[in-house]
Amino acid sequence: MTRGSESRLDAAKFKVIAAMEQRLPACAKDQWAEPGEGRDWSAYVPRSGT
Template sequence: MLVLAVVVLLVECGAWYWILRSYQQLSSAKFRVIGALEERLPAGPWYRAEWTAVGAGRDWSRYLPMTRIEQCVPIVFALAYLALLIILLVDS
């Protein structure tokens, strides 16, 4: 019964990861649209200047994209649950 519970937790971690990934994709699409709209404004493209100022997310000392951190959390939980599952199976 405990093994089944751990398997369910692993499935939940997978779903959690894919939900976060989906939100990341949606957010990226929205920022592309905002950037395209800003190109038409007389004040200039603030989005591009901001993204350039933080190194376009390539230099983690300047900016660490939140989605990268968020996606690590369900992976860490899944690894912990997987370790628990292995321990339960070995001890049985």
């Protein structure tokens, strides 16, 4: 499989996952409310160095 086809496959998978998340009672986008919806970028920076 080429890199381009892998990218297209990954994009298709995420599109399907996003559509499924819209049907869940507690939508996955709600998980961003607790950590401030990504406004504080330092909360998402790896701290272990790996």
